[in-house]
Amino acid sequence: MENPTETEVLGPQDVARAAQLLRAGELVAMPTETVYGLAGDARNPESVAAIFAAKGRPAHNPLIVHLDSLDAAERFAALPAPAHKLAQAFWPGALTLVAPLRHGHGLAQAVTAGLPTVALRVPAHPLARALLAEFGGPVAAPSANPSGRISPTTAAHVMAGLAGRIAAVLDGGPCPVGVESTILGFEDETPVLLREGGISAERIATVLGDAPRAHSGAGISAPGQMLSHYAPSAQVRLDVSTPRDDEIWIGFGPDCADAALSLSPSGNLEEAATTLFATLHQADAMGRPIAIAPVPRSGIGAAINDRLRRAAAPRD
Ligand code: TXA
Ligand code: MG
Numbered sequence: 001m002e003n004p005t006e007t008e009v010l011g012p013q014d015v016a017r018a019a020q021l022l023r024a025g026e027l028v029a030m031p032t033e034t035v036y037g038l039a040g041d042a043r044n045p046e047s048v049a050a051i052f053a054a055k056g057r058p059a060h061n062p063l064i065v066h067l068d069s070l071d072a073a074e075r076f077a078a079l080p081a082p083a084h085k086l087a088q089a090f091w092p093g094a095l096t097l098v099a100p101l102r103h104g105h106g107l108a109q110a111v112t113a114g115l116p117t118v119a120l121r122v123p124a125h126p127l128a129r130a131l132l133a134e135f136g137g138p139v140a141a142p143s144a145n146p147s148g149r150i151s152p153t154t155a156a157h158v159m160a161g162l163a164g165r166i167a168a169v170l171d172g173g174p175c176p177v178g179v180e181s182t183i184l185g186f187e188d189e190t191p192v193l194l195r196e197g198g199i200s201a202e203r204i205a206t207v208l209g210d211a212p213r214a215h216s217g218a219g220i221s222a223p224g225q226m227l228s229h230y231a232p233s234a235q236v237r238l239d240v241s242t243p244r245d246d247e248i249w250i251g252f253g254p255d256c257a258d259a260a261l262s263l264s265p266s267g268n269l270e271e272a273a274t275t276l277f278a279t280l281h282q283a284d285a286m287g288r289p290i291a292i293a294p295v296p297r298s299g300i301g302a303a304i305n306d307r308l309r310r311a312a313a314p315r316d
Contacts, residue, residue, distance in 0.1 A: 005164060005165075005166075005167060006164070007159065007162070007163045007164060007165075007166055007167065007168060007169060008167065008168040008169075009155065009159070009168070009169055009171055010028075010168050010169065010170045010171065011170075011171055012127060012130075012170075012172065014170065015127065015130045015131055015134050015170070016134060017168075018030070018131050018134075018168060018170050019131060019134035019135040019136075021167045021168055022039060022040065022041055022047075022131075022135050022139065023041070023135065025040075025041060025044050025046055025047045025050075026040075026047070026166075026167035026168070027039065027040045027047065027050055027051060027054060027166040027167055027168075028040075028131075028166070028167060028168045028169070028170060029144040029152075029155070029158040029162065029166060029168070029169040029170065030125075030127065030128050030131050030139075030141065030170045030172075031125050031127050031128060031155075031170060031171070031172030031173070031175060032066075032123040032124075032125045032128045032141075032175065033093070033094060033123060033124045033125045033128075033175060033176050033177045033198070034094050034123075034175060034177045034178070034179060034180050034181050034197070034198050035143045035144070035151040035152055035153055035175055035178070035179070035180055035277065036143065036144040036151075036152040036153065036154075036155070036157070036158050036169070036175065037064075037066065037123075037128070037139075037141030037142065037143060037144055038051055038054065038055065038141055038142055038143070038144040038162070038166065039066070039131070039139045039140070039141040040139070040140050040141070041135075041137060041138075041139065041140075042063070042065050042107050042108060042111050042137070042138040042139055042140035043106050043107060043108060043137060043138065044108060045108040045109070045110065047108075047140070048063070048108040048110045048111050048140055049110060051063065051140060051141075051142065052110065054162060054165040054166055055142060055145070055146055055147045055162075056146055056147045056148075057142065057147040058147070058224075059110065059113060060113050060223050060224075061113060061147075061223050061224035062111060062112045062113040062115055062118075062119065062223060062224065063111050063112075063119070063140040063141065063142050064096050064119040064120070064121050064140070064141060064142065064181070065107065065111060065118055065119065065120050065121070065138045065139070065140055066120075066121055066122070066123055066128065066132060066138070066139045066140075066141050067120060067121070067122055067132065067138055067139075068122065068129060068132040068133050069122060070084075070087045070088070070091055070122065072122075072138070073087065073091075073097075073120045073122065075102065075105075076101065076102060076105045076107065076118055076120060076138065077097075077099035077100060077101055077102060077105075077117070077118050077120055078099055078100050078102055079097065079099050080099065080186045080188075080189045081189060082186065082189055082190075082191050082208055083097045083099055083184070083186060083191075085207060085208070086184065086191075086204065086207055086208070087122070089207045090199050090203075090207075091121075091122040092122045092123055092124035092129065093122075093123075093124045093181075093198070093199065094124070094177050094179075094180075094181040094182060094197055094198025094199050095121065095181055095182050095184070095197075095198075095199045096119050096120065096121040096181040096182065096183040096184070096195075096197075097119070097120050097121070097183075097184055097185075098117050098118070098119045098120075098183060098184065098185040098186070098194065098220070099117060099118065099120065099185075099186065100116055100117055101116060101117060101118050105118070107138060107140075108140075111140050113223060115221060115223075117185070117220070117221075119183060121181055125172060125175070125176075126172075127170055127172040128172075131170065143180060144158045144161070144162060144166075144169075145157070145158075145161045145162070146161045146162070148226070148228065148229055148231055149161060149230070149231060150230050150231070150232055150277050150280050150281055150284065150311070151179075151180065151230060151277045151307075152277070153174055153175040153178055153274075153277045153278050154173070154174050154175075154278065155169045155170075155171035155172075155173075157277070157278070157281055160281075174274070174278070175274075176274060177198040177273060177274065178198075178273040178274035178275065178276055178277060178278075179197055179198055179273045179276060179277075179300065179303045179304065179307060180195070180197050180198065180303075181195075181197045181198055181199070182195060182196060182197035182198060182199040182200075182201075182204070182303070183195035183197065183222075184204070184212055185215075185220045185222065186220075187213075187219045187220055190213060191204070191208060191212040191213065192212060192213050192214075192215050192219070192220060193212040193213065193214055193215055194215050194220075194222040194225070195222075195225060195306070196302045196303040196306045197303045198273070198300065198303065200298075200299045200300050200302065200303070201302065202298070202299060226310070227309075227310060227313045227314075228310060228313040228314065228315050229307075229310040229311070229313075230277070230280070230307050230310050230311045231310070231311055231313075231315060232280050232281075232283065232284035232290060232311060233284055234248075234283070234284055234287070234288060234289050234290050235289045235290070236289075236290045236291075236292065236308075236311050236312040237289070237290070237291045237292070237312065238292050238294075238308055238309070238312050239292075239293075239294045240291035240292060240293060240294075241255075241293060241294065243259075243291040244289075244291065246288055246289060247288060247289045247290065247291040248260050248261065248283045248286050248288050248289070248290050248291070249261075249291050249292075249293070250262065250263060250279055250280075250283055250290060250291070250292045250293065251263070251265070251293045252264055252267060252272055252292075252293045252294070252295045253265070253266070253267030253293070254266065254267060255293075256293050259293065260283075260286075261279050261282060261283055262279075263275050263276060263279055263293075263295065263304075269295070269296065269298070269299055269300050269301045269304065270300060272295060272300075272301075272304055273300045273303065273304055276304055276307060276308075277307075280311060292308060292312075295308065
């Protein structure tokens, strides 16, 4: 690295310091209810370039812009009617909406990777909300991990991946939801599911009347959904009920009492989402191949299975 910096570890009392760093164009990892985000001023091209550089992220993969309210979101994008309804139901929370940029939005062009749309989210975590309020502007924040690796759900995960590459991490403890936000785009006014996440398709259907359409690859662009992602260094096998002797077995539910680690000993999907990335980080540190028990696909189980499939996918 050209300019090694000492990464400051900040606490809840240091929100003003974190906001000051953002105003100075620096990067600060912030806790959200889903995963830690690598925050930078979304209007500052240098901050946005620094986010891509710190993560080693391909430039074609756009960032989510975090805001403190639906009113603020409407200044940046024209939300279609169903987006408005979903924002009212789920913001602040683990939902990201992709909508056409408004003229004069003022965001750095690299945030959207040159697309005519922008991904917007109002996070619920109290420290993220405090930082957004104190900063008073749009914050670009991808997950705070090196590109392609396991997402961070603690400040220690952030430090393990990015220490020396970012100005600070705001430590808010473990993230309660544990998987990233659900991303919805709109084709005309029809909601299209671009990424499964913290708000399940079932919950979205209770608001819209119908489940969002699955993304077909046609129509709207969903860059950045790489098949290999969230990847530990070790090899990963899925849906394993009988692990090999050399494998670290990650269980789910009471049938996996012999497992070295468990996503949820009682078989609770919300708990499994919360523990997912920390368990993968932990298993990876044990330096052996990883085998993971089957996890049901209902509710937030869809997002868990999506992340597991990418963690197990062949690498380049
Ligand atoms: O929960 C989350 O969403 C976390 C926290 C920090 O908020 N953030 C997160 O960001 O997961 P990231 O960068 O890891 O994932 C952002 C995703 C990428 O898959 C990207 O391609 C997609 O959002 N995205 C961003 N802008 C888009 C756009 N205009 N159209 C389609 N997809 C977009
Ligand atoms: Mg990510």
